[in-house]
Amino acid sequence: MQQTIVVKIGSSSLTSDEGGLNRDKIMFFAGELAALHRQGYSVLLVTSGAVAAGFRQLGYTSRPKLLHEKQASASVGQALLMQAYHEAFARHDVRVGQILLTRPDFSNRKRIHNALMTIDELLRRRIVPIINENDTVSVDELKFSENDTLSALVANLVRARRLLILTDTDGLYTADPRKHADATRIDRVLELSEDIFRVAGGSGSMVGTGGMRSKIEAARVAMRGGVPVFIGQVTEPGDLSDAVDGSGKGTYFDTDAHNLPMKKQWLGFHSEPQGFVAVDHGAEAALVTGGKSLLPAGVKEVRGEFHPGDVIEVTNTNGQTIGRGVVNYASWQLQAVAGMSTEEVQKRIEVIRIEVIHRDEWITLAEKHKVHDMTP
Ligand SMILES: Nc1ncnc2c1ncn2[C@@H]1O[C@H](COP(=O)(O)OP(=O)(O)O)[C@@H](O)[C@H]1O
Numbered sequence: 001m002q003q004t005i006v007v008k009i010g011s012s013s014l015t016s017d018e019g020g021l022n023r024d025k026i027m028f029f030a031g032e033l034a035a036l037h038r039q040g041y042s043v044l045l046v047t048s049g050a051v052a053a054g055f056r057q058l059g060y061t062s063r064p065k066l067l068h069e070k071q072a073s074a075s076v077g078q079a080l081l082m083q084a085y086h087e088a089f090a091r092h093d094v095r096v097g098q099i100l101l102t103r104p105d106f107s108n109r110k111r112i113h114n115a116l117m118t119i120d121e122l123l124r125r126r127i128v129p130i131i132n133e134n135d136t137v138s139v140d141e142l143k144f145s146e147n148d149t150l151s152a153l154v155a156n157l158v159r160a161r162r163l164l165i166l167t168d169t170d171g172l173y174t175a176d177p178r179k180h181a182d183a184t185r186i187d188r189v190l191e192l193s194e195d196i197f198r199v200a201g202g203s204g205s206m207v208g209t210g211g212m213r214s215k216i217e218a219a220r221v222a223m224r225g226g227v228p229v230f231i232g233q234v235t236e237p238g239d240l241s242d243a244v245d246g247s248g249k250g251t252y253f254d255t256d257a258h259n260l261p262m263k264k265q266w267l268g269f270h271s272e273p274q275g276f277v278a279v280d281h282g283a284e285a286a287l288v289t290g291g292k293s294l295l296p297a298g299v300k301e302v303r304g305e306f307h308p309g310d311v312i313e314v315t316n317t318n319g320q321t322i323g324r325g326v327v328n329y330a331s332w333q334l335q336a337v338a339g340m341s342t343e344e345v346q347k348r349i350e351v352i353r354i355e356v357i358h359r360d361e362w363i364t365l366a367e368k369h370k371v372h373d374m375t376p
């Protein structure tokens with residue numbers, strides 16, 4: 001099976017503070033990615049830089065702050081960015097395709113499934129997918145704003161062998177190295193402790209947005225999905241291959257979490273619950289430790305309006321969330337049969353499956369947080 005590598009390149013590595021693309025850098029990165037491609041890897045690129053590439057063309061003197069200004073800049077810049085990549089990769093006989101995603105795409109099972117099918121087809125045909133946020137349609141409160149999280153979600157989606165987050169610093173330091181000359185690099189992180197979040201600061205450049213903090217957040221998402229992460233710098237030919245092989249200039253984040261099956265990943269990280277049910281002690285034990293499905297008999301309370309196929313959250317009698325899953329009942333049906341035996345339910349209503357949530361379409365909170373979940 002071909003190994004998949006996701007590489008994220010930040011604005012600070014592709015553009016200057018004054019705006020505009022640095023074509024030499026794009027040429028360089030395309031060469032590095034093409035080398036991985038030649039080695040037989042399936043390569044996906046998550047790239048920032050649309051806003052930074054475009055804003056000068058709209059007459060702004062520095063990176064704009066308002067949403068509509070950023071969106072207009074991205075609309076110009078994204079085309080320039082793709083054109084530059086297209087030309088740079090063509091020099092190595094590598095073809096590229098553009099994929100623009102938004103955060104809600106990840107919470108819609110059909111849409112993200114379709115995106116994955118497109119990615120798979122591109123990779124099968126040895127085309128490098130180039131991914132960015134669809135800035136011009138992203139709504140402020142739902143925006144990724146930086147691409148670090150986007151790259152982690154993509155890495156989980158394609159079950160990458162490694163996620164490489166490239167930036168303008170050679171890894172995570174004990175403090176922001178731009179401000180603290182005595183800071184030292186942390187070469188390997190096995191657990192995302194609160195200390196790690198504490199040392200990671202904001203962006204150091206005028207064009208970058210998330211800084212080290214958003215990269216560590218992204219590492220957490222990828223590690224939970226079972227994808228090891230590298231955060232660091234690629235400046236010389238061969239650096240990217242070294243980063244893949246484990247000898248790169250940066251910090252490695254290892255994970256012992258296993259890649260969750262696709263459906264569980266979607267349930268755990270992307271789905272948006274449409275309602276809630278509270279279950280009794282017996283049903284809680286069946287779901288959390290018994291590996292069983294949820295039956296109507298265990299349901300105590302139903303809240304929200306949902307339909308078969310929606311995702312709902314399940315709480316215990318103390319109101320604590322224990323997990324979530326795909327529901328086979330409409331909320332009104334479940335309200336009518338909550339607490340009843342299977343026999344009674346079958347007499348009263350017609351449902352395709354008797355289980356309220358089938359165990360194959362369920363994820364417990366513990367499963368979701370397999371990797372140490374330290375909130376900063
Ligand atoms: N502990 C830290 N170690 C390394 N870099 C840090 C740290 N804290 C903050 N930073 C800053 O994060 C910056 C990289 O993030 P950012 O500017 O958002 O880049 P990008 O555009 O590549 O996403 C570095 O240039 C550095 O100034």
Ligand SMILES: N[C@@H](CCC(=O)OP(=O)(O)O)C(=O)O
Nearest residue numbers: 011048049050051147209210
């Ligand atoms: N989608 C935006 C990303 C914004 C951004 O600066 O991200 P990053 O450089 O990853 O911190 C763009 O292409 O400009």
